[in-house]
Amino acid sequence: MKFLPFFFLLAACAGGAKDDRITTILALTGDTTAGETVYSTNCTGCHGADATGGSGPSLVAAFAEGEDEEMLDYIINGDGDMPAFGESLADQDIADVWAYVGSL
Numbered sequence: 001m002k003f004l005p006f007f008f009l010l011a012a013c014a015g016g017a018k019d020d021r022i023t024t025i026l027a028l029t030g031d032t033t034a035g036e037t038v039y040s041t042n043c044t045g046c047h048g049a050d051a052t053g054g055s056g057p058s059l060v061a062a063f064a065e066g067e068d069e070e071m072l073d074y075i076i077n078g079d080g081d082m083p084a085f086g087e088s089l090a091d092q093d094i095a096d097v098w099a100y101v102g103s104l
């Protein structure tokens, strides 16, 4: 019982850290040129060279929905056949790749 409060604290911090990362990324200015490189290296295979879709959905359409927080959550944490890039990509890489998708 003594350890229970500590446990809740950890859980609360973990949730906050995830949201903080999305907030941090949204505050960055994405570089579309750098983002094109991140995209062609990591995303083209599933989302298509022009991001209009392949085995994965169209990211041009996803960007147009304007739900950036939800989309960044996909990129960081993955979902189903969408791999998580939170470990392999830095905050700036994610800001860049999402800016690139928005420029298409």
Ligand code: HEC
Pocket: 038, 039, 042, 043, 044, 045, 046, 047, 055, 056, 057, 058, 059, 062, 071, 072, 074, 075, 079, 080, 081, 082, 083, 085, 097
């Ligand atoms: C191995 C294939 C694969 C790769 C590589 C991949 N994705 Fe995905 N992605 C998917 C699939 C499949 C989905 C749909 C997942 C689902 O429905 O839960 C998806 C979903 C998404 C979504 C949510 C789209 C929506 O409409 O909800 C975003 C955003 C996204 N991917 C971005 C990226 C970015 C950016 C990259 C490169 C850094 C990338 N993906 C690399 C397969 C991939």
